[in-house]
Amino acid sequence: MPELPEVETIVRDVDRLARGATIQSVDVLRPDLIVGATADAFRRCVEGRTIRRVTRRAKNIVIDLGADRLVVNLGMTGRLLVTDAGAPLPSHLGVRFGLTDRRLLLYQDVRRFGRLQCIPVGEWEERDRALGFEPLLDEFTPGALHDLARRSRVAVKTWLMDQRRVVGVGNIYASEALFRAAIDPRRPANSLSFAESERLHRAVREVLTEAIEFRGTTLLDYRDASGQEGGFSRRLRVYDRAGDACRACGHPIERIVQGGRSTFYCVRCQR
DNA sequence: AACGCGCCCTGTCCGC
DNA sequence: TGCGGACAGGGCGCGT
Numbered sequence: 001m002p003e004l005p006e007v008e009t010i011v012r013d014v015d016r017l018a019r020g021a022t023i024q025s026v027d028v029l030r031p032d033l034i035v036g037a038t039a040d041a042f043r044r045c046v047e048g049r050t051i052r053r054v055t056r057r058a059k060n061i062v063i064d065l066g067a068d069r070l071v072v073n074l075g076m077t078g079r080l081l082v083t084d085a086g087a088p089l090p091s092h093l094g095v096r097f098g099l100t101d102r103r104l105l106l107y108q109d110v111r112r113f114g115r116l117q118c119i120p121v122g123e124w125e126e127r128d129r130a131l132g133f134e135p136l137l138d139e140f141t142p143g144a145l146h147d148l149a150r151r152s153r154v155a156v157k158t159w160l161m162d163q164r165r166v167v168g169v170g171n172i173y174a175s176e177a178l179f180r181a182a183i184d185p186r187r188p189a190n191s192l193s194f195a196e197s198e199r200l201h202r203a204v205r206e207v208l209t210e211a212i213e214f215r216g217t218t219l220l221d222y223r224d225a226s227g228q229e230g231g232f233s234r235r236l237r238v239y240d241r242a243g244d245a246c247r248a249c250g251h252p253i254e255r256i257v258q259g260g261r262s263t264f265y266c267v268r269c270q271r
Numbered sequence: 272a273a274c275g276c277g278c279c280c281t282g283t284c285c286g287c
Numbered sequence: 288t289g290c291g292g293a294c295a296g297g298g299c300g301c302g303t
Contacts (some may be wrong), residue, residue, distance in 0.1 A: 002296055059297075075297055077281080090280085111280045113297060154274065163298080170296055220283085224294065259275070261296080
């Protein structure tokens with residue numbers, strides 16, 4: 001479900017709404033969501049701690065609890081919600097955190113592909129190092145993208161989604177960025193010229209930045225921390241538009257399957 | 272080492 | 288109305 005813009009929106013919401021709150025109780029309703037520890041160990045790690053700050057790394061929500069980090073990955077259908085005391089509980093509730101002032105931080109997940117863990121800072125930093133470039137930071141340059149792409153023969157669309165190189169781009173924004181860069185998603189990553197790498201670099205940044213401004217894309221499940229839908233759905237140029245007219249040239253948008261995932265593109269505009 | 276595939280799980284939609 | 292199959296914002300572990 002959530003790619004960089006959706007996770008970033010949730011992170012900003014939760015930081016604004018819950019920073020400074022203490023987690024007074026932890027109820028794990030779906031233990032399979034907790035990885036690397038028992039539900040009980042997870043509860044002991046989190047309970048009584050204060051939320052110092054909420055940040056994002058790749059598609060992970062990272063909650064600073066002091067010596068430990070509460071790391072949340074939403075998978076496909078995960079939601080992190082801050083609700084007021086007395087609000088009705090959502091279905092498919094996975095973990096309920098009781099905050100000071102009787103508000104709740106809720107993890108909800110229909111498919112349960114998401115996961116939560118509470119780990120020491122050092123362990124988190126180790127995982128952090130294995131992740132690729134943050135596309136919106138200065139470290140991500142056209143040259144860096146081109147150098148990495150030259151080493152891989154996989155289709156550039158599949159390549160973009162691999163979190164070991166560039167993070168945060170998932171199935172929606174990979175298609176959208178390649179459309180904006182006018183690059184055929186089937187091209188091997190190592191076939192991109194430097195000029196094309198520059199175009200792709202700019203397109204990735206542009207589409208992610210615009211999507212954050214519109215608070216993400218809701219296809220079905222995505223909601224921000226207050227339960228609201230994202231506004232970027234109407235601005236998608238190719239994703240989920242198979243058969244519809246390309247907004248640039250009028251040619252019908254194609255849907256193909258790459259690595260088991262749908263790719264949408266314009267055969268006329270993207271070469 | 273890099274790559275492709277199957278799998279985790281539930282819900283929805285579409286065709287017959 | 289019911290049923291089977293395809294598909295859905297992700298990521299991991301396996302075999303080659």
